[in-house]
Amino acid sequence: MRYKLPYARSGQVIGLLGGSFDPAHEGHVHITKAALKRFGLDRVWWLVSPANPLKTNGPAPLQKRLKHAQKVMQHPQVDVTDLESQLGTRYTAEMLDRLHQIYPGVTFVWLMGADNLAQFHRWQNWQGILATTPIGVIARPGQRIAARTSVAASIFERARVPARASQALGRVGTPAWCFVNVPMNDASSTEIRNSGDWTRE
Ligand SMILES: Nc1ncnc2c1ncn2[C@@H]1O[C@H](COP(=O)(O)OP(=O)(O)OP(=O)(O)O)[C@@H](O)[C@H]1O
Ligand SMILES: O=C(O)c1ccc[n+]([C@@H]2O[C@H](COP(=O)([O-])O)[C@@H](O)[C@H]2O)c1
Numbered sequence: 001m002r003y004k005l006p007y008a009r010s011g012q013v014i015g016l017l018g019g020s021f022d023p024a025h026e027g028h029v030h031i032t033k034a035a036l037k038r039f040g041l042d043r044v045w046w047l048v049s050p051a052n053p054l055k056t057n058g059p060a061p062l063q064k065r066l067k068h069a070q071k072v073m074q075h076p077q078v079d080v081t082d083l084e085s086q087l088g089t090r091y092t093a094e095m096l097d098r099l100h101q102i103y104p105g106v107t108f109v110w111l112m113g114a115d116n117l118a119q120f121h122r123w124q125n126w127q128g129i130l131a132t133t134p135i136g137v138i139a140r141p142g143q144r145i146a147a148r149t150s151v152a153a154s155i156f157e158r159a160r161v162p163a164r165a166s167q168a169l170g171r172v173g174t175p176a177w178c179f180v181n182v183p184m185n186d187a188s189s190t191e192i193r194n195s196g197d198w199t200r201e
Pocket of ligand 1: 112
């Protein structure tokens with residue numbers, strides 16, 4: 001199978017923002033720009049997922065979400081991709097293993113909003129993800145406490161990189177995770193869907 005994968009050079013630090021993006025919104029754009037600055041990233045790749053394994057309701061068709069995300073996120077250091085669908089992986093741990101094989105010498109930093117850290121211990125092989133991939137967590141309204149007191153944060157407390165050292169997240173080895181408090185944006189896909197401006201058809 002031939003892939004159309006984004007380019008990365010050995011030595012680069014690439015942030016990965018995986019998501020349903022059903023639909024993409026200003027909050028995603030906001031945390032991407034914050035992550036580029038705060039985690040010292042060379043680029044960010046958005047990974048528009050075929051489906052979140054923990055969500056029961058299927059999202060809108062991938063091509064619709066991808067096209068919309070490409071319109072919403074336009075930045076010289078960001079690529080909006082359907083990498084997971086191209087690789088045919090379902091779980092993040094599996095997909096990261098493939099990326100580490102395909103891009104030796106590149107450091108990937110997995111990005112997530114604080115709400116995802118609160119749930120992270122439910123992901124398949126989540127401890128394996130932390131063993132290979134630094135994680136950058138960005139504040140989200142109403143989610144800071146849930147993230148800080150989450151199972152993953154407690155078990156991996158000693159792997160936490162202080163926010164003042166966030167620029168080094170991709171270079172300190174694994175396991176490593178860092179929570180940064182940035183000015184927050186309260187956009188959410190659920191709210192947009194509830195307003196009727198985006199249908200899953
Ligand atoms: N406003 C925001 N602030 C911080 N992080 C966010 C924000 N919106 C989304 N994220 C993060 O972006 C990633 C992808 O999010 P997703 O596509 O699920 O959007 P969402 O708005 O959370 O969607 P939904 O409401 O359907 O759960 C996740 O890591 C999520 O935590
Ligand atoms: O691998 C897992 O078990 C897993 C469980 C839940 C979510 N994820 C990934 O987390 C990312 C955020 O998902 P979402 O739906 O909150 O935008 C997206 O890339 C999902 O594929 C991954």
